[in-house]
Amino acid sequence: MRATDIMLVGPAGKPTGGIAQYIREQRERLGDGVSVRVYDVAVADTDSPSAFVRAVLHAMWQALCFPFRRPPDVLHVHSSHWYSFFQSSLYVLYAAVVWRVPVILHVHGSSFDSFVQSDSRLLRWYQSLVFDHCANVIVLSEYWRDVVGPRVGQEKTTVLPNAVDPDEYDPTYGARPPHVVFVSNHIERKGIREFVDAVEQLSARGEEFRVTIAGSGPLSHLSEDLAERHPEVTYEGYVSEERKRELLGEGSVFVLPTHAENLPIALLEAMAGGNALLSTTVGAIPSLIDDNGVLVSPGDPDSLAASLSDLVNDPERVDEMGRKSRERVEEEYSWPVTVERLEALYRGLKQCETN
Numbered sequence: 001m002r003a004t005d006i007m008l009v010g011p012a013g014k015p016t017g018g019i020a021q022y023i024r025e026q027r028e029r030l031g032d033g034v035s036v037r038v039y040d041v042a043v044a045d046t047d048s049p050s051a052f053v054r055a056v057l058h059a060m061w062q063a064l065c066f067p068f069r070r071p072p073d074v075l076h077v078h079s080s081h082w083y084s085f086f087q088s089s090l091y092v093l094y095a096a097v098v099w100r101v102p103v104i105l106h107v108h109g110s111s112f113d114s115f116v117q118s119d120s121r122l123l124r125w126y127q128s129l130v131f132d133h134c135a136n137v138i139v140l141s142e143y144w145r146d147v148v149g150p151r152v153g154q155e156k157t158t159v160l161p162n163a164v165d166p167d168e169y170d171p172t173y174g175a176r177p178p179h180v181v182f183v184s185n186h187i188e189r190k191g192i193r194e195f196v197d198a199v200e201q202l203s204a205r206g207e208e209f210r211v212t213i214a215g216s217g218p219l220s221h222l223s224e225d226l227a228e229r230h231p232e233v234t235y236e237g238y239v240s241e242e243r244k245r246e247l248l249g250e251g252s253v254f255v256l257p258t259h260a261e262n263l264p265i266a267l268l269e270a271m272a273g274g275n276a277l278l279s280t281t282v283g284a285i286p287s288l289i290d291d292n293g294v295l296v297s298p299g300d301p302d303s304l305a306a307s308l309s310d311l312v313n314d315p316e317r318v319d320e321m322g323r324k325s326r327e328r329v330e331e332e333y334s335w336p337v338t339v340e341r342l343e344a345l346y347r348g349l350k351q352c353e354t355n
Contacts, residue, residue, distance in 0.1 A: 005037070006072055006074050007075050007076065008027060014042045018162070019080065021265065041062050063090050071101055076103075079109070080109030082111075131152045137152045140159070145159050160338065161338075162268055165272075172274070174315075176315060177208040177315070178312045182195055182215070182254075183213075183247060185215055185217045186216055191304075196226050197304075201309075202308060212247055214243070248273030252322065253278055253318055256277075258280055260282055268288070271326060272326065278293060279296075
C-alpha cells in the first residue's frame with residue numbers, strides 16, 4: 001500500500017519556537033506508513049519597518065510558490081493567532097478549494113482564545129470560513145476544545161497535546177537543598193519579573209535553595225543582577241538543547257509563572273526531567289498539574305514566593321512530585337503516543353477522501 005503523503009505547513013525554518021520544534025519532531029518521528037514533506041513559511045522577525053516590509057514580501061512569495069507543489073493526500077497546517085492565522089489561512093483555503101484535499105489546522109499560540117473570541121464580525125466571519133474548509137482542527141487540550149470547538153464543530157475537533165521524548169532526559173532526585181530551575185524567554189509574558197521578585201523574597205528570609213536561570217531576552221538583565229547579588233543563583237544565558245536537558249534533569253522544581261500560554265512544551269520537558277512544577281492558571285496549564293505541582297495566579301509575585309517557599313522547604317514532597325511528573329509525561333505526553341494518534345487521523349481522512 002502506498003504511504004500516505006502528508007505535507008506539513010508552518011514556520012519550520014525558525015531556529016527557536018514551539019511550532020518549529022514540533023514540526024521538526026513530527027517529521028522525524030512519523031512512521032513508515034507516512035511520507036512527509038515540509039513547506040516552510042517562516043519569515044524573519046519584524047523588528048523594524050523595513051524588516052516588516054521584507055517579511056510581508058517574503059510571505060507573499062511563499063504563497064505564490066505554493067500552488068506549484070504536488071498536492072498531498074493530507075495537508076497539515078500549523079498555525080498560531082493573528083498574523084500566523086492569516087498567513088496559514090491562505091494554504092488552508094487553496095488546498096481545500098483548488099486541490100480538494102483534506103486539511104488539518106493545528107492550533108498553537110498563547111492567545112488563540114482571545115483571538116477566536118473577537119467581537120469583530122468581519123474577523124469572526126473569516127475565521128469561520130477557514131474553519132469550514134478544514135477537515136479537522138487539532139487543539140492541545142480540553143480547555144482549547146471548549147474555546148475552539150463551538151466555532152469549528154465538536155465532531156471535527158481533535159484534542160492532541162504536545163509531546164516530548166522522555167528518553168532524552170535523565171532525571172535525578174534528592175537534591176538538597178532543592179534545585180529551582182527557570183528556562184524560558186526573558187520577556188514579560190513568561191513572568192520573569194515575578195520569578196526574580198519571588199527569589200529575592202526567599203533569599204531575604206535566608207531560605208535554603210539553589211537557582212539556575214537560563215534563556216535570554218530583553219529582560220535578561222534582571223537575571224544577571226539577581227545572580228550578582230546572590231551566590232545561590234546562577235544565570236547561564238542562552239543554552240543549547242543538550243544543556244537545557246541536563247538542567248532539567250538536575251532540577252527539582254521548574255518554575256514558569258507565565259501570563260498566557262497554550263500547552264507549553266517547556267513544562268512537558270520539565271516533567272520529562274522529573275521536576276515538580278510551579279506555574280500559573282492560564283491556558284491548558286492546569287491540565288498538566290495536579291499532584292505533580294502547584295498552580296498560582298499570573299502576575300502575583302507574593303503568591304509565587306509563598307508557593308516556592310512551601311516547595312523548597314519540603315524536599316521529600318518535591319521529589320515525589322517530580323516522579324509523578326515523569327510518570328505522566330511517559331503515559332500521556334510522549335511522542336510514541338502522539339505519533340500513533342496522528343497516523344490514525346491521517347489514515348481516517350485519506351479513507352474518507354477515497355470513499
